[in-house]
Amino acid sequence: MPASLLDALLAGDRRRIRGLAEYRIPDEFPGDAVGLIRLRREQIAVDPLVAPWLLRAIVRREDLAMVGYVNFHGPPGVNDTMSAGALELGWTVFPAERRRGYATETANALMDWANREHRIKRFVSSTTADNAASLRVHAKLGFVRTGEIVDGEIIFALDR
Ligand SMILES: CC(C)(COP(=O)(O)OP(=O)(O)OC[C@H]1O[C@@H](n2cnc3c(N)ncnc32)[C@H](O)[C@@H]1OP(=O)(O)O)[C@@H](O)C(=O)NCCC(=O)NCCS
Numbered sequence: 001m002p003a004s005l006l007d008a009l010l011a012g013d014r015r016r017i018r019g020l021a022e023y024r025i026p027d028e029f030p031g032d033a034v035g036l037i038r039l040r041r042e043q044i045a046v047d048p049l050v051a052p053w054l055l056r057a058i059v060r061r062e063d064l065a066m067v068g069y070v071n072f073h074g075p076p077g078v079n080d081t082m083s084a085g086a087l088e089l090g091w092t093v094f095p096a097e098r099r100r101g102y103a104t105e106t107a108n109a110l111m112d113w114a115n116r117e118h119r120i121k122r123f124v125s126s127t128t129a130d131n132a133a134s135l136r137v138h139a140k141l142g143f144v145r146t147g148e149i150v151d152g153e154i155i156f157a158l159d160r
Helices: 003-011 014-020 031-046 048-053 102-118 132-141
Strands: 055-059 066-072 087-093 122-127 144-150 153-159
Touching (some): 003 014, 003 031, 031 048, 031 055, 031 066, 055 102, 066 102, 087 102, 102 132
Parallel strands (some): 087 122
Antiparallel strands (some): 066 087, 122 153, 144 153
16 A cells, blocks of 8 residues: 555545545545554655565455555564564455455465565464454464564464
8 A cells, every 4th residue: 555545544634545446445444554654654764665575455356446455564574573584464355244254365465576576485473362253264374383472472383
């Protein structure tokens, strides 16, 4: 999501949002995610080159509806395990769109992109013990626990 779109989302300017995005963004977005949008916008302001590593919309091919969002936590090396060259992933699918495989498909596609375009081989992710859906997504993707807990979250890693 480019800086101009993040600005429109932060301003709540629905007309500008519609003009900037080629897909349909629900009126409820960003909602709870406003803090994340603000953070990502600030990071792009400091260094525009980090944009590809930050926020992306998950868009359904059939009707071009945004069904969630995904991001790395920053460029390679920015991750909870401080592994050089590793990328950390985070994913959210809107409640009405869950259990359709979207998080799993998106995470796989994003890791393929990072591997193909930037030769990234190690991925990191984290979730809490009570997040059954996210734990299941980690398992489906092949992530394994590293044994670390950071800020109460279980750390997972995947080498591809
Ligand atoms: C985690 C999240 C992104 C998953 O998105 P999704 O598109 O529904 O994920 P998928 O459909 O690819 O896979 C979900 C899997 O979890 C399973 N699942 C969902 N809810 C579950 C629950 N309460 N208990 C057990 N399994 C559950 C699904 O059945 C599915 O597994 P399956 O394919 O074996 O049937 C989504 O639930 C979400 O946005 N949650 C809130 C934000 C969040 O917690 N993000 C992760 C932070 S670490």
